[in-house]
Every structure is written in C-alpha cells, then in structure tokens.
Amino acid sequence: MRFRLHDHERSMPLSHASNPLIAKLQRFVSLSRAEKDAIVALPFILKQVGDNQDIVRERDKPSQCAIVVQGLLCRYKTLNEGARQIFSFHIRGDMPDLDGLHLEIMDHSIAAMEASTLAFVPHESLTAMVENYPRIGVALWRESVADGAIYREWMVNVAGREAYQRTAHLICEMYVRLRGMSLAPNGCFHFPVTQEELGDAVGLSAVHVNRTLQQLRREGLISWKNRSVTILDWDRLQKAAGFDPVYLHRLEPEVDAAMAMPQSLGQAF
C-alpha cells in the first residue's frame, strides 16, 4: 500500500509480508507478484479510531472500505427495543464493511470495540483493482462467502445451543481466528469485550453471560480476566461447545499456523 498523508496518518516500514490483507487473501489463493503489487499500490488512509466509535452507521452510503490493521471491531444493529445484536467480530486483516462495495445502503453499523487502527480504501480503487486483477476479486468474493458461513454458524448458535455451549462456541471461534493471525500465542488472546457486549453477540443477557462464564471458569475450560482470555483445556472446550471448525473454511491447522506471519511482523504494519 502506498502512503497518503492525512490527519491521523502514520508512516512506517511496510512490506508485502506485513500487509494484513495480502496475508489473509493469500491463505486461499496464491497471489502473483503483480497482484500483490496491486494490493500494495492501493491508496489508503490510515486512521486511529477510538473505543466504542462507529465506523459505519446503518443507512450510510459508504464510499470506502476499512481494513483492520490492529484492534477489534464488530458489526451490529440496534433493535427497536434498544437492544442490540452483534453479528460478527473483526480482527486484523478483516474488511468489516466489504459488503458496502456492493450495497447501496448499509443495513447495519460497524463499531470499534477498542482503540483500533484502520486503513480506509476508496471504493473506486477497489473496483479498479478488481477489474484489472479479477483473481483478487474472486479472493474478496470468497471472503464474503466465508463471512456468510460464519453468520450461519452464529444462527445455529443463538437458535440451537444453550447458553453454556453458546458462549463456549464463540470463544472457540475467536481463538481459532486469532490464532490464524498469530494473535493467540499459548492459547491466550486479548479480547476486549464486556459481558454486556458478549451477551449482544450470543443473544443472552449480561447477567446470564456472567453466570455462564463463571461456569466455564469453574469447569477449568478457560480463564478470562483483564480483557484477556486463556484457553485452559482446548479439547474439552471444543467438546462442550460442539465446535467444528469446518465452517471457518480455513486450511488445515498446521498449514494455517505455518503460513500465518509471525506476530512481530504483524505489529510492524
């Protein structure tokens, strides 16, 4: 990616390997040199967004897409009764509003769950890139499809599982995804969501989330303090959750881990 100077811009060393979007797409399609160059050449604006700040709001007509460089975002919709449903969490390398490239009007909002760093790319640039490099378009399309698979699993979660499995399942998913970006060393990962927010994601009240987490801790499956989660017994946690990672459509775990860039490089972006 080429740099553009702007209000919140930052400048730092950058390479193909440390570009989170390349890192992500390359797990499924092998990008040619020219394709990687095209991604690196995308104009973008790097911005810091604060905790709890909205990136996109329902009914917006977006003209750019965000790439998460660092931090945690979520998609959500506010329901009429003031309740809120969280649809997904987005970590480094994700494009939470990729949908906006195709939708006239957003049907949901996107917010930062902690201070985060985002790279904003204009829609025209993405469109042009996709026209010139159709395989990148296919790779991005694939991301949309993979997001859909996650939505389906979340539907299973809220409709078909009980509180205990439901909560465990979300933890399993976040662990696998973060591990895929080398952000969960030793089964431990930073996950800055409140119990209230967790409840909005799994369809439970904050009170019940609390009791459920206590049970997960009591059974020795996880520990969760200071916004950081540790998997204490991965096998039992998966079993308790009924977690089957197929829906995440990743490569085999070992390959996954091998191809992911080391965390140090990731931080360099």
Place this chain on the structure above:
Amino acid sequence: MRFRLHDHERSMPLSHASNPLIAKLQRFVSLSRAEKDAIVALPFILKQVGDNQDIVRERDKPSQCAIVVQGLLCRYKTLNEGARQIFSFHIRGDMPDLDGLHLEIMDHSIAAMEASTLAFVPHESLTAMVENYPRIGVALWRESVADGAIYREWMVNVAGREAYQRTAHLICEMYVRLRGMSLAPNGCFHFPVTQEELGDAVGLSAVHVNRTLQQLRREGLISWKNRSVTILDWDRLQKAAGFDPVYLHRLEPEVDAAMAMPQSLGQAF
C-alpha cells in the same frame, strides 16, 4: 442457456427474458447484450428433484451450481442432537449453492422442500464466464453479499424477537421475495413448508409454531392452509413483525414490481 440432452432433460422455448438468472441479476446491474448472451450460453442440465431430496450434503465437494427454475429449496444443517437449523429458503432465480464455487467443502446441506426444477451448471463454466465477463462476477458476488444480509436478519430474528414477531417476520420476507419474482399475486403465495420445518427455520418447536400461527390467524393478519399463505393485512403484519425490508436490498417496491417479469413468462423456462 444452451441445451444439453440428459436423463431428466426437458426442451422448451427459451429467451433472455424467461431466464430466471438474468431476470434476477438484471435487477441490480444492467447486463449488456454480450453478457446476457454469455449467461444464456451457459451449459446446464435441467433436473427434477423430488420433495425432501438433498441436492447437496454437508462435507460434499461440489463441482456444479444449481439455479432454481421452479420450486422451493432450503439450506440447513443437522445439529448433533438431531435437531436441524434451516438457514434460508430459495425460490426461482436463486442459486442456493453459489457458495460452493468458492468453498472447498460444504458446511451445510441443501434440500428441496417440494418437487422442484433445477438447472445445474458446472463450476468451470461459471468460472470461465466470470473471467470473460467480470461484471457478471460482480453481480454474482453481490448475490453472496445479499445472502449474508439475510442471514444477519435471521440472526436478529432468532436471537432478538419473540415467537410471534419471529414467525410474522419470516412470512413478510418470503412475501416480499416471492412478490419480487411475481410469485405472490394478490398477497397470496404457495409456501409448502410444514410447521416442523418452519420451526427449524425460526428456532421454535413445532408445537409453538402451531400456537403462533393460530394467533396470527386469530388476529386476522394471515391465512395459511393447503400450503398456501395469504397476507390479509400487510400493514399490520409488517408492524407486528418489526419488518423493515432494507436488509433485502431490493429496488423500490414499485420499480421492483415493474421490472419483474410476468409470471406467465417465468413459467415458460
């Protein structure tokens, strides 16, 4: 689409206008003559599938995509306890396993909910078409994104709404979608799902679906008999459901209705 003779093959008059895929895609991107020709030129096999028959099974590695010509399909996944979650219903013009074009392995199954007619197109043909006509690729990508929006709304449905609104909401969605394909004249549409299946879609037991439908009937919002639903009070039904069609990402209702082909032409395919 060009014809190929095969086991269940049928031959009949066919035009651009009666091709359900063109009809669907054209609502959002205007296809050029060449692009329409490319779609018409897709090789396909027309097949009849029986009620309750699986088109795709979980863990399959599909090599073709189905286009619904007539009938009703659903995506679903069987949960460990024998329960089943339905993720979506698919009507004329839909490509229920478009995902399969990008996923190595299917994470869910697809079944016919009544005897249906499908056009199967090999993945290679789709891939080739998308390479030659990137705008068709974009249109299909958009379909994937729109499917994702529906999943999100279903998540809201099962997680955030009560049985009454939940059931009403599904009816609203099916009505709008079917109307968009001119399959719901006079607020009446064929919807061959059992109460058990409806429960699998909205996350309720069949017993509770029954009581909920009775309430909807009692309040004079719908009638539902002989697998056919009639909207008796569209305004009140929408209000009861908390239904806001934005998430379906259609054009304005009037435009929508105007662009949809007449039902007679549709049947000709």
Place this chain on the structure above:
DNA sequence: CGTTAACTTGATAGCATTCAACTAGCGTGG
C-alpha cells in the same frame, strides 16, 4: 475519596420446550 462502569449474586417471573394425547386427511392393501 467520590464517581462510574463492569462485574457478581439472589429471587422472581415468563416464554418456550417437552411430553403426551388426540384429531384430521390420505393413501394403501386386505
């Protein structure tokens, strides 16, 4: 050291599930 957000704990209430029995429609076969 007061204020606030996040977390914790207990008690009560309600929506939906489950179990169970019963009805209606429909095709099959004796």
Place this chain on the structure above:
DNA sequence: CCACGCTAGTTGAATGCTATCAAGTTAACG
C-alpha cells in the same frame, strides 16, 4: 369397503432455561 398406518396439525399440562429486577461488590480513575 373399511382397517390400518402415517403424516401433519392441534391442544393441554408440567418443566425449565433465561430474562428481569434489585442490590451489592470490585476496580479504575480523576
């Protein structure tokens, strides 16, 4: 022709998971 079985739909009663309400605790922060 009727008995039978099967599926779909209906109804009632009891159980249970989770929400809600309410109060209290902890931790962070100015």
